[in-house]
Each structure stands twice: as C-alpha cells, then as structure tokens.
Amino acid sequence: MEAAPLRLLIVSDAWHPQVNGVVRTLTLVTDILRQQGDVVEVVGPDRFRSMATPGYKEIRLALFPRRKLEAIAQAFMPCAVHIATEGPLGWAMRRICRRNGWPFTTAYHTKFPEYVHARTRIPTRLSWSLMRRFHQAGEATLAATQTLRDELASRGFTKVRPWTRGVDLARFNPDARDPFEGLKRPIFLYAGRIAVEKNIAAFLMLDLPGTKVVVGDGPQRLALMARFPDVHFTGWRDNGALARSYAGADVFVFPSRTDTFGLVLLEALASGTPVAAYPVTGPLDVVTDPRVGALDEDLRAACLRALDCDRAAARRHAETFSWEACAEQFRAALSRFAVAETRAASVRRNAASEVRISARTDG
Template identity: 50%
Template sequence: MTLRIAFISDAWHPQINGVVTTIENTCSTLERAGHQIKLITPDQFITIPCPTYPSIRLAYACNRKLKRLLNEFNPQRIHIATEGPLGIAARRYCLNRKLAFTTSFHTLFAEYVNLRFKIPVSWGYGFLRWFHAPAKKIMVATSSVESDLKARGFKNTLVRWSRGVNSDFYYPRDKTFISLPRPVCMFVGRVAIEKNIDAFLSLELAGTKIVVGDGPQLKELKARFPDTVFAGFQTGEPLANYMAAADVFVFPSRTDTFGIVMLEALASGLPVAAFPVNGPVDVIGSDKVGRLDENLKKAIAEALQLDAQDCRNYALNYSWANCTRQFFYNLVPAFEKSRDSKNNSIVEHWVK
C-alpha cells in the first residue's frame, strides 16, 4: 500500500538552504519507497520578489490553482512546511474542507522579520501561533525549538523531525583545492543579515577567511571586509571541494533552528565554531566535534585543535532515511476517520 502525500512549501529551488534540502531529501526518500508525492511550490505559480530579498520568489494569487492541484491529487496526508502565501492558502483549503494536516517550524520567522523590517518579535509570534494553531502536529528539528515554542504559548502537539546529511557527497577531500594562507576559516550559506556573518568577519584571525554563498548582504560585506575571500554561490562538486578544503567551519548565526550546513561541514571533516545558541547547541553535541562560546574567536582557536575523523564519525549518525522515518510517522490522515491499520507496514516498506 502506498500513500498520496501532499507537501506544500514556499521555500523551493532556486533557493538553496536547509529547508529546501530537507524537503527535497525527505520527498525523494518517500518516492523511492513507492509513495506518491505532490510537491506544491512557488515555481508552479505566478511569483513576485520577496521584499528586501528579490532572489526569493513568492507565489501570487495562488488560491485557485492550489485548490485545483489538491483536488486533482486527492491527498491522504497533507503537510504544510512554511508560513508563506502557499502555506496560508493550503491552511485555508484544509480548514474549509475540515481536512487534518501537519505543519513544521523551520525558521525563526519572527526574528527574521524583526531584523529586516523592525516588526516586533511578539507580533511575529502572534502570527505564527495563529498559523499553526489548527495543525494536528507541529514538526520541529530539536528539543530547544520545542521548548521555545512551548514557552511562547504554542498549544499543539510538538513532534521531532530531525535532519540528515549526504555523507557520500560531503566527505574529507584534498586540502590543496584552496591554496591560501592557513588556517582557512569558512562560512557557507546565505549572505544575509540574519546569518550574523559580520560577527565572524570582524574578528582578527590568522590565515584566511572565506565566505561561500550569495545574498542581499554580499555587496555590503565585500565593501566592509576587503581582506575576506568571497567565493560566491557554489553548488555540486565545487561546493563540496570548498567545504572540505577549509580547516574550521564558522557558524555565527543566532537565529537558525538547526543548521544542516554544520552537518555537511562535519561530514567533510571540519570542526565547527559557533555561539552557544539554539541550532549549534543541538547539532554540536560533543566537544570532540566543535566549540561553542560567546567569544567566537576563542571557539575558532579551540575548534582548530579537533580531529577531522571524529567530526566525520559524528556526522554519520545523521541520515535522511532516519529523518524521513520520523516525518512519515508524524503524518496524520487527512480524513481523520480513515485511519489505516497498515500504517506500520507502510513504514517498514522503506526503512528496511
């Protein structure tokens, strides 16, 4: 028996981030098990640029087409991943038809909006509580996020949906790919204000700082930090080569709910230096693979002393198969009276 699973997300290609990586790997794992996945994403609609971040496209006037797509697919399970225009339209669709659905909490939306538009964080969480309130379950990546949402008044059932890493792609490689003074301290990710990259680049460090990525803050950071190497947007083998050729991965963000890129760095043999905040606290569970300190310079110096093989071994504990198993078990029947007794056998079909 297979299931028809509708997955609605405002985050999708050409974006490359942890949300897209998680959705892509989860859905492909489910499809390999024989389940039918209907991904509803902005590329299927007329879009407009996101304010302050034009490379992100948001679906516009999407209600009618989303309704048609879901009616045609007739899903048995519905998951709404994001709180954007598509997520709001899918929420409305489900409520109008009394369909049960799950949601997930991927990003600190309220904090991001506060950084970009100065809208009070309390207002942002008011919107988020409203958005997620009808969901049967909210999937979160870590216990820290769960505790934070409970403290902020979320009454839903909160369940775990962790993350994975492709360790066959991210692995230790030749360090000579980068021929610059060492140690090489690297950040990989979206070059945007919420990533707090200037906290890394403003440090006085020996060796070379490298930023791999693109985003709305790139021009500003290039002007402010001319001694930093900005490698631009990278994907595929070049990205994996850059990652593995560094000596330490620096993750200065204070607003990530997880940070898959840290797993990718660890799988590549890189220790991680970060602040002791949600995300790094949950991912870097061992002093053998990273250092967390409010003094980021100290964290970097100590992380440089750690063993690459320990980092690699730690990352191997995370797999997309386990991540997908969690996701699948968390889903609820769209029509709650149609609970199927074969749910466990469905799961076993693809987790073996």
Template identity: 55%
Template sequence: MRIAIATDAWLPQVNGVVRTYENTTRELRELGHDICLLTPATFHTVPCPTYPSIRLAINPGPRLRRTLEAFQPDAIHVATEGPLGHAARRYCLKNELPFTSSFHTQFPEYIRMRAPIPLAWSYAYMRRFHGPATRTLVPTESQRQRLLERGFSNVVTWSRGVDTNIFRPSADKSFLPQPRPIFMYMGRVAVEKNINAFLDLELPGTKVVVGDGPDRQKLGEQYPDVVFSGYRFGEELARYLAAADVFVFPSRTDTYGLVMLEAMACGLPVAAYPVTGPIDVISNGVTGVMNEDLRAAALQALQLDPQDCIDFAHSRSWRYCAKGFADNLDPFNAPPQDQDNPVTQITL
C-alpha cells in the same frame, strides 16, 4: 501514502529548508510514497520585498485547490508560512481536513532585525498560523521547548540529515590555495545570519564565505580581505568545505543549521555560539566548540579531530529523517494500495 507538501521555499533558492525537502521527498519516493510538491515554480510569482531572490506566489489558492483535488492526497503538510502555506492551510480548514506544519525559520527574530515589530506580535501571528495543525514539526528539542514557552502546542521534533555520498572529507586541501588556517562560512549572506560576527574576528589565515544573498556586495566592499566565492553546488560545494579547516557558524537565530552537518561530514569542526541550533547539533569539545567568544571557539576548534566530526555526520541519514517525517503526518484518506497498479506521481 499520497503526500502533498506546500512549500514557499524551493529552487532556485539555496537554503536549508530547500535542501531538507529535496532530500526528504527523494527518500520518501524511494520508500514508495507518492509526492505532490506545491512550490512557487508553477505559480505566478513576484520578488519578495528586501529579498528579491525569493519568489512569492500570487493568488495561489484556485490552482492549489485544483491540484489537490486532482491528486487526492492522503496527507497534507504545510512546510512554510508564505502564500502557498497559507493557501494550503485555508484549503484544509475549509474542507475540514487535518494537516501538519513545520516551523523552520525564526521569522519573528528575522522580521525584528528589519523592522521595529515587537516579537510578541510576530509570535502571536505564528501561533495563529500553526495552531490548527495536528502537529508542528521542528528540527530540535531546544526549538520545541522555545515554542512551547511561547504558547505553541502539539510541537514534535523532526531531525535533519546529510548526504555523505556528496559531503565527504578530502586528504588534498590544495583546492583552496589561500593562506592557512582557512575559516569558512557557508550559507545565506544576509543580516539575519549575523555574518558580521564572523567577518569581524581577528583570525590567522583566511576567511572564506561560500554563498550569496542581499548583503554580499556590501560586505565584499567592507571586507576586501575576505574571499567571497558566491554560490557553489554539489561536488564543488563539498570540495570547498573539505578544503577548509574550521567551519564558523555565527547565526544566533537558526532553528537547526543543516550546513553544520554538511561541514562535519567533510571533516570540519564547527565554531558557534551556544544557542538553539548549535547546542542540538554540536558535541562541545568533540565535533566543535561553542563559546560566546566566537574567536576563541574558532581557534579551539582547530585542535579537534576531524574524524570525530565525520563519524557523527555518518550517524545522521536522510532516510531516517524521511521515515520520521512520514510517521508524523496525519493521514485522512489512506485506502489500501494496489501493489499491481501503483498510482502515478504528480510533481509540480
């Protein structure tokens, strides 16, 4: 199948949405699908207000249309609600083509943290955006229920995976020399991640933050005893995780929290609040501890067996997730493929 995916989240951004589509498209290609990625990388962009590391495409409609007409997709997926997502949505509506969409981020809650905009207004906008999609894919059952309660329709679950070839445990914890136990946060350093809830905890040992974002400098000055490593990638990132003792996930607004799976794959139990995301990923008392008292959760997580976390992560593969993604698409132009003359991949 020829699949076009429009996503405003792409490299060099570092977040769960980007990793999800990186891994999903890799697996889809290995399964024999042809993928056209419509990302900010090949469009004129400007920095997002209040978040300059995110680039927003300017007037992407004409080029997106030309690219889709050249690629002739069998299915179109709108991954995000930014300029590229809007352009792909308009193209499908104008040409009366079915499309699927994804709800990755609780933008209404994120916007509310930065501006006094009522949640009801933001959710009304999101319902309008996703309403024409034949299916809206969300990562967990609890998130599906939240959207149904907000008046969304045709919402289905599409799970997430982890690359256990990269994220794996290590018997040698000496990579991080700080006093133990080491409690780690990995992800975007921004207000919507509720990272202060972790940094304010009175915990023994050391707190380590792996990642970057608009609040890193301010928080580094505010919490001089916390180790801020900045972004780390691939094998080095996995070494950071594997050298810690507990992964602390303070967010209350994530729809999934892919980093929790990556931490588990490295043998780290997770401490989190009992909210959407963690409640679908963590087996409470086995692979992590969920508690409104995040300090208590972090200390109790120290007592859990890392092998239970590793075993759980190994049951979540990206291949399985990619198949689920493809199964939920709505093809509109899928003639039988000539196995002797495979089509050429186009990747932007």
C-alpha cells in the same frame, strides 16, 4: 506488515530554484519517500504568478494562489497534507484545509519573528502571535531539535513533534579537499546564504589568523565585500566544489543566532571540519561533542578552540545523522493524521460538489 503507500501533498513557499535548507530537506525527503513507494506532490511558487520578495530577489512569493492551489489539491486527492512554510502558499493551504475539514501538519523551519525583527525591527511578540495562530490550527508542528521544541513550547505551541535532519555522507566527506592555494592558513569558512539574519559580519569582524572565506551569495554579499576587502568571497559553489570547500577548511564558522538547525553544520562535520558557533538553537543540538567543535558567546574564542578539534571525530559524529531516518520520522508524523485514500477521495468530491452548488446558488 509493510505500510501501505501514502499520497502526500506538501505545500511550500520555499522550493526550487531557491537554494536553502528547507528546499534541500524537502527534496531529499520526497526523493526517499518516492523510492519507497509513496506518491508525493510538492507545490511551490513556481506554479503560480509570483513576485520577488522585497530586498530578496531570489525568493519568489506566489500571488493570490488560493483558487489554483485548491484545484491542485482536489485533483491530487492526498491522504495527508503538510504545510512547510508560513508564506502566501502556506496561509492559502491552511485556509483551504480548515474550510474543508482536512487534517494537516506544519513545520517550523525558520525563526520568522527574529528574521522579521532583523529586517524591519517589528517586535518579535507580534510575529510570535501570528506564528502560533498559523501552526496551532494544524494537527502537529514538526521541529528539528529539542532546543527548538522547548522554545516553541515555552511560547504556547502545544502540538510540537520531533523531525530530525540528515546529511549526504557520500557527497560530503573528508577525502577531496580544496587546497585554497594562495590563501594563508588556517582557513575559517562560512558557507550559505549571505543575508543580514545570518549575522555574517560578526564572523568577518573577528581578529583571526589566516584567511576568512565566504562561500555563497545573497542580498548582503556586495556590501560585505566592500566592507571586508581582505575576506575571500567565492560566490556560489555547488556539488563537488562546495564539498571540497568544506573539507579544505580548517574551521567552519556558523555565526547565525536565528537558524532552527543549520544543515551546513552537518555538511561541515561530515567533511571532517570542526565547527565554531554561538551556543544557540541549532549548534547546541548538533555540536554536542566538544571533540567536534566549540560553542562560545565569544565567537573568536570558539574559532581558536575549534582549530584543535578532532577531524576524524567530526566525521564520526556526522555519521549518526541520516536522511533515511529523517524521511521515516516525517512519514510517521504525517501517517498518524492521514485519512484512508478512499475516504480522502470522498471528502474532496463532496467538497468540490459543495463548491459547485454554492457557485450556482450565488449566481
């Protein structure tokens, strides 16, 4: 029997025009679910008064969003609520759900404690305590890899469920390759956000043959350009240009120690480019075949070994991941805790009535 369509409300502090793995994941998953008949509403900071994150102007933070956010939720009347991030919108939606008795799920996309520590030196134990408080209030916390799920369980998260990731195999493929004319081979490529938590300097400091190329932008770009004048920085590349960069590189280098997955790993592999990375969460779960990449605490050694990896095997490995499977897993997790649409409407009407009664009483 075909599953009945769902009305899904997704609340995320990461949304367009931001460019990152969370936004890509939510965009592709919602597109697939809508094509399959579900009604999906994504609420991001673009609907609210906002301010730039200190030191990170590309990321906007919603200011005092609770009242407007609740009005949006009441009007939409979802069967299920998913809170994607732990920012102002995420905390506001968490409070709304708890106050009204609405079930919700969350996702652990970002190693927030490690990111905060890298920027502020705040002890990670304090941030982990806050993360547990946020996520444990929901019905389930979705996490992309087994390594991450094991880590969350070890830190006291008791409701963790799997939610894998995918890759656009048509967009990222080995066929169209950037020749990187004028640059000495081999090409060691990093692509993504240029920020302190990505640990890019660890890659740029390596003594490697050929040329290091960095595709992307972010708050650390100018400082790294000044520090490493021999590195080729391209700025943002999108669509075909980014795909050609992946395919034209000899090795994709992923120096981050704090990502929970790393969609760029799959994009590189789909382009036929082997990966070099540290043996940490994300790479450990994606680069599971030694023919497609090398993981080593000595990142230089990993880079040099990856030069000998099998580009055809890298592509075949990426083909085992799909966005359709990712969307199906996401929907299954939410539908487990969804309420029937008629009941959802009743719950929201009752909650709205209680708010009006309370307002008249207070007045």
